[in-house]
Structures are given as structure tokens and as C-alpha cells.
Amino acid sequence: MMEKKFKKKVRNFWQLWNMNVGFFGVQYGWALQMANTSAIYEYLGADPEQIPTLWLAAPLSGLIAQPIIGYMSDHTWGPLGRRRPYFLLGAVISSIALILMPNSSSLWMAAGLLWILDTSINISMEPFRAFITDLLPQKQHTRGFSMQSFFIGAGAVMASLSPWILTHLFHVGDRRDLGVPFSVKLSFYIGAVVFLGTVIWTVVTTSETPPKNLEKIRNAQKSKSILDKSTEILWLIKAMPTTMKQLAVVQFFTWLGIFCVFLYFPPAVAHHIFGAVQEHSQLYTDGIEWAGICIAVYNGVCFIFSWLLPKLTEIINHKIAHSLCLICGGIGLISLVFVDHPLWVLWPMVGFGIAWSSILAIPYSILSRTLTSQNTGLYMGIFNAFIVLPQIFAALGLGWIMKIFLESNSLLVVVIGGFSLLLAAVLVHFVDEPETLEQTSIQPEILSPS
Numbered sequence: 001m002m003e004k005k006f007k008k009k010v011r012n013f014w015q016l017w018n019m020n021v022g023f024f025g026v027q028y029g030w031a032l033q034m035a036n037t038s039a040i041y042e043y044l045g046a047d048p049e050q051i052p053t054l055w056l057a058a059p060l061s062g063l064i065a066q067p068i069i070g071y072m073s074d075h076t077w078g079p080l081g082r083r084r085p086y087f088l089l090g091a092v093i094s095s096i097a098l099i100l101m102p103n104s105s106s107l108w109m110a111a112g113l114l115w116i117l118d119t120s121i122n123i124s125m126e127p128f129r130a131f132i133t134d135l136l137p138q139k140q141h142t143r144g145f146s147m148q149s150f151f152i153g154a155g156a157v158m159a160s161l162s163p164w165i166l167t168h169l170f171h172v173g174d175r176r177d178l179g180v181p182f183s184v185k186l187s188f189y190i191g192a193v194v195f196l197g198t199v200i201w202t203v204v205t206t207s208e209t210p211p212k213n214l215e216k217i218r219n220a221q222k223s224k225s226i227l228d229k230s231t232e233i234l235w236l237i238k239a240m241p242t243t244m245k246q247l248a249v250v251q252f253f254t255w256l257g258i259f260c261v262f263l264y265f266p267p268a269v270a271h272h273i274f275g276a277v278q279e280h281s282q283l284y285t286d287g288i289e290w291a292g293i294c295i296a297v298y299n300g301v302c303f304i305f306s307w308l309l310p311k312l313t314e315i316i317n318h319k320i321a322h323s324l325c326l327i328c329g330g331i332g333l334i335s336l337v338f339v340d341h342p343l344w345v346l347w348p349m350v351g352f353g354i355a356w357s358s359i360l361a362i363p364y365s366i367l368s369r370t371l372t373s374q375n376t377g378l379y380m381g382i383f384n385a386f387i388v389l390p391q392i393f394a395a396l397g398l399g400w401i402m403k404i405f406l407e408s409n410s411l412l413v414v415v416i417g418g419f420s421l422l423l424a425a426v427l428v429h430f431v432d433e434p435e436t437l438e439q440t441s442i443q444p445e446i447l448s449p450s
Contacts, residue, residue, distance in 0.1 A: 083131045087203055
């Protein structure tokens with residue numbers, strides 16, 4: 001594989017801001033999905049044991065979309081450049097799905113829209129990390145990824161708080177529809193505008209410089225059949241670095257725990273902390289809104305703690321730092337079983353926020369040491385697919401476990417998620433962390449292998 005390098009220019013603060021602001025919209029839409037989908041299912045009449053199956057579309061879409069989008073964005077050059085076409089396409093489809101999602105008239109309509117929404121979010125989100133290494137010199141990579149972390153935290157906090165803000169500060173709660181509250185619907189509408197608007201801002205303000213041998217790159221890629229491309233992807237999967245395979249085991253139990261939270265935390269707060277019995281009651285709505293505040297808190301902690309992670313990994317190595325953070329999250333989730341007042345839920349969220357900051361950063365930091373400059377988009381997509389497999393496992397098995405063993409108690413599922421994080425904290429010590437950092441950036445002039 002041949003590769004032609006070019007000199008990348010140093011970007012100032014506002015240029016870094018512009019190239020990453022689209023991530024705010026992506027995260028805004030994703031956080032709305034995570035915080036409200038289970039509640040929307042319950043508003044539409046879903047039983048607790050049905051929720052994992054109804055969520056199944058989301059991880060399946062990620063398993064298929066992420067490696068494909070990573071591979072395609074590695075080899076795309078069009079009028080909008082290399083990564084930006086995917087930002088824009090995903091944003092348009094996501095915005096439409098965000099408008100339709102809270103207006104679903106049936107469970108299966110909501111599940112179908114979740115599939116569309118999750119797939120389109122993956123289309124936008126997957127190329128964003130490669131966008132940093134495409135455009136920035138290596139000495140600015142940390143600053144670029146830190147800016148992304150800022151927008152991840154800010155987008156999640158604002159999206160999680162939006163139903164509560166609309167209800168209590170703008171008093172729109174009394175205009176809710178029968179079923180999904182109007183404040184939730186309006187939050188999704190705002191999310192659609194924010195998602196599309198911020199991505200368009202990045203697309204317009206940040207350009208990608210095409211390589212001088214663009215036609216040669218296009219011809220090399222066009223000469224490949226679908227079978228050739230599929231064979232190449234399968235070969236690259238087989239050639240994954242050993243560290244990546246070991247991290248996959250850690251990711252499995254980490255994201256099994258995370259998915260337990262995504263699936264059941266809001267209903268658990270409403271039913272078991274607030275004591276709501278009926279999904280259409282005001283008490284249930286209050287519980288879901290408070291869960292949104294709790295989600296905002298752990299994302300806020302994530303944002304603040306993410307600035308401390310680099311220093312922590314300098315003092316102790318990456319594996320110990322990640323293990324300690326996972327332990328904080330696991331203990332936090334397990335302690336929820338002893339909480340009997342809404343305010344006390346905030347303390348476990350601090351521990352979970354510490355874990356969340358590490359989950360979003362340290363595995364990728366360890367992985368980046370094993371990757372060369374070619375096919376990074378594909379390998380990042382494959383690595384994210386390891387996040388999806390435990391979600392599929394949870395979607396297929398949690399409903400049965402709830403019904404047979406847990407008496408449909410959603411809080412106990414969240415507690416199981418805490419134990420899963422503790423197991424991941426142990427397994428991370430068996431990962432072979434690379435001794436030297438040889439992180440190279442993706443070049444925008446990669447030729448296809450001949």
C-alpha cells in the first residue's frame with residue numbers, strides 16, 4: 001500500500017471549534033435516544049421484559065454500519081471531501097428520525113425508527129474521530145480529541161436536561177399529549193435542529209484538501225469489485241492486533257454493564273425511586289425527568305474528569321487507571337439498590353461518570369498504539385462493533401432473565417450492570433498494553449492495495 005504525505009497546518013482555537021462543533025449535535029441526538037427510548041416504549045404499552053428486544057435494532061445496525069462506514073470513509077473522495085459527506089448524510093436522516101420518534105403510534109413503529117436513528121447516528125459519528133487525525137498535525141491530536149470530549153459532555157448534558165428544563169422553566173408540561181409528554185417531543189424537535197445545524201456548520205466551515213493524485217485513488221478503488229472489498233475487510237479483521245482482541249473481551253463486559261443502564265435506568269428511577277406504578281402518571285413523568293437530570297450529572301462528571309485522565313495515566317499506567325475508573329462505576333450502580341430518595345441517586349452518578357469518561361477515552365488510547373496510518377477508520381469501526389455484541393446479548397437475554405429471575409425489577413438489571421463493570425475492571429489487567437507509542441495519523445492520500 002502506497003501513501004503520500006502532506007504537511008498539515010496547525011489550527012487555532014476557533015478552527016478546532018468549527019471542525020468539532022458537529023459532534024455536539026451528534027451527541028445531542030444520541031443522548032436523547034439513550035435517555036428517552038425505553039420510556040417511549042413504556043408509554044406505548046411495552047412490558048419491562050419486552051424492552052431489550054425492542055432495543056435490538058440499535059446494536060444490530062451498529063454492528064453492520066460501523067465497519068462499513070469506517071471502510072467507506074477511508075476510501076471516499078467527493079465534492080465535500082472524505083469524511084464530511086457522511087457527517088451530512090447521517091445528520092439529515094437522523095433529524096427526520098428524531099422528529100418522528102416521539103410521535104410513534106405503535107411499538108413496532110418506534111422500534112423501526114430507533115433502527116433508522118441509530119444507523120444514521122453511526123453514519124455521522126463513525127468518521128468524526130478519523131477527521132481529527134486527517135486534518136491535524138500529531139502535536140494537535142490531543143487538543144482536537146479534547147475538544148470532541150468537550151462537545152460530547154456538553155451535548156449529553158443539554159439533551160438529558162432538556163425535558164426537565166422545558167417543563168419546569170418554560171412550563172410546557174401542561175401541554176403534553178396523552179402518552180409521550182410534550183416536553184419530550186419538543187426536546188426531540190430541538191435535537192433535530194441542533195443535530196443538523198451543527199453538522200452543517202462543521203461541513204461549511206472546515207474543508208478537506210483533496211490529494212493531488214485523486215484520480216489515481218478513485219481509479220484504484222473503482223477497479224475493485226464488491227467481492228474484492230468484502231475480502232479486504234475480512235482480511236483486515238483477521239489481521240487485528242492482539243491487543244485489540246484482548247480489549248474486545250474488556251469491552252464486552254463493559255458495554256454489557258453500560259447497556260443495562262441505557263435500557264433500564266430511567267424506568268428504574270421512575271418505578272423504584274419515585275414509586276410510580278402507572279406509566280401515564282405524573283409521578284412517572286417526574287421520575288423520567290429526574291433520570292434525565294441524573295444522566296446530565298454523570299455526563300457532566302465525565303466531561304470534568306476527562307481533563308484529569310491524561311494526568312492520571314501519567315501517574316499510573318492506562319490499565320490501572322481504567323480499572324479504577326470501572327470500579328467507581330460498578331460500585332456506583334450497585335449502590336443504587338440502597339437508595340431511597342431521588343437526591344441520593346446523584347452520588348452513584350458521580351462514580352458512573354468517572355467510569356464513563358474512561359470508557360470513552362482509555363480503550364481508544366491503548367488501541368491507537370497498535371494501529372498504523374492505513375485503514376484506521378475501518379479498525380475504529382470494528383472496535384466499535386465490539387461494543388455492539390454485548391448489546392445484542394443483552395437485548396436477547398435480559399428480557400428472559402427479568403421475567404424468570406428478577407420479577408421484572410428494572411433496578412436489579414442496573415445493579416447487574418454494576419457487577420459487569422467490576423468484572424471488566426479485572427479483565428483489563430490481562431490486556432497487553434503496548435510499551436511504545438507509535439501513533440500515526442491517517443493521511444488523506446491513501447492508495448488502495450494492489
